[in-house]
Amino acid sequence: MEFEHISVMRHESIEFLNVKPDGIYVDGTLGAGGHSSVILNSLRNGHLYAFDKDSEAIETADKLLKSISNHYTLIHQDNRKIREELARYGVSKVDGILLDLGVSSYQFDNSKRGFSYRTNARLDMRMDQESSLDAYQVVNTYSYEKLSKILYEYGEEPYARLIAKKICEKRQIKPIETTFELVDVIKEALPFKQKAKKGHPAKQTFQAIRIEVNQELESLKCILKDGLEMLNPNGRFVVITFHSLEDRIVKLAFNEVVNGKKSIKGLVDLNQGTKKYRLILKKPLIPTEEEIATNPRAHSAKLRVIEKI
Ligand SMILES: C[S@@+](CC[C@H](N)C(=O)[O-])C[C@H]1O[C@@H](n2cnc3c(N)ncnc32)[C@H](O)[C@@H]1O
Structure with a gap:
């Protein structure tokens, strides 16, 4: 590319x-x-x-x-x-x-980098590909409290707690590995009226995780x-x-x-x-x-x- x-x-x-x-x-x-x-x-x-x-x-x-x-x-x-x-x-x-x-x-459009909710890729989002922290780790290892804080503070996501709760539930069954899997989890967590709003429902969560991964x-x-x-x-x-x-x-x-x-x-x-x-x-x-x-x-x-x- x-x-x-x-x-x-x-x-x-x-x-x-x-x-x-x-x-x-x-x-x-x-x-x-x-x-x-x-x-x-x-x-x-x-x-x-x-x-x-x-x-x-x-x-x-x-x-x-x-x-x-x-x-x-x-x-x-x-x-x-x-x-x-x-x-x-x-x-x-x-x-x-x-x-x-x-x-x-x-970085955003390259499907291999895992930044975008519009293309399917392994959850990555690292600007520095040598960095040890990636989006997979944030999503699959952070506590409920830490996840909801990040989604609320860095994504200004009003449904931060609901999304963090759903992520924690889903990853107990199997790890959330890809961007599309995460999008599905977010959509499942959000109330219908929120999903019906303009703009992609995963935008704020993805922004929050990206900010955390890259500090x-x-x-x-x-x-x-x-x-x-x-x-x-x-x-x-x-x-x-x-x-x-x-x-x-x-x-x-x-x-x-x-x-x-x-x-x-x-x-x-x-x-x-x-x-x-x-x-x-x-x-x-x-x-x-x-x-x-x-x-x-x-x-x-x-x-x-x-x-x-
Ligand atoms: C919006 S792009 C810059 C585009 C550039 N001004 C141009 O005209 O092509 C941001 C770039 O900054 C890098 N970047 C963002 N935060 C950084 C940081 N804290 N330290 C070093 N590079 C960073 C990203 O990897 C990305 O390549």
């Missing part, structure tokens, strides 16, 4: 990153390299460090980027390790960071904290999110450093002091109707930008 992915808000995000030809930039979510290629095209003596947990993404993007220039380094690692990974190259400060969160279309929110909090600290003056942090949980974390972290008020979760270290950052966009930017028409994956995207003063 070809590694295909249409970058969301590609030009807007790079414009907001304000790339300086000699600057140091980080793409924390390389994917197929769509955003990275635009950054690289804007560099002269600068350098791009790009992270992806998925070795197939690294391989694909490398082919694209090497046709542009050699001013880049690809890092097969979780972007939460930004500080220690860049330290290996003697880099402690950067001029800009971009995150385009979530899974790529390639997506933990990674986001880490890179926000370290990344904000690592920005040079005038350096920018641009984030594209795809659901309210991610967007809320970004919004709170940016507001914390701008206003110097700890939010409920205390996401970032306020010893950085106040008035050291400013929001470039007061409200998040959303894609145009035209973009959504050509790339439906963009429909829930929100772009936020902050700058170190």
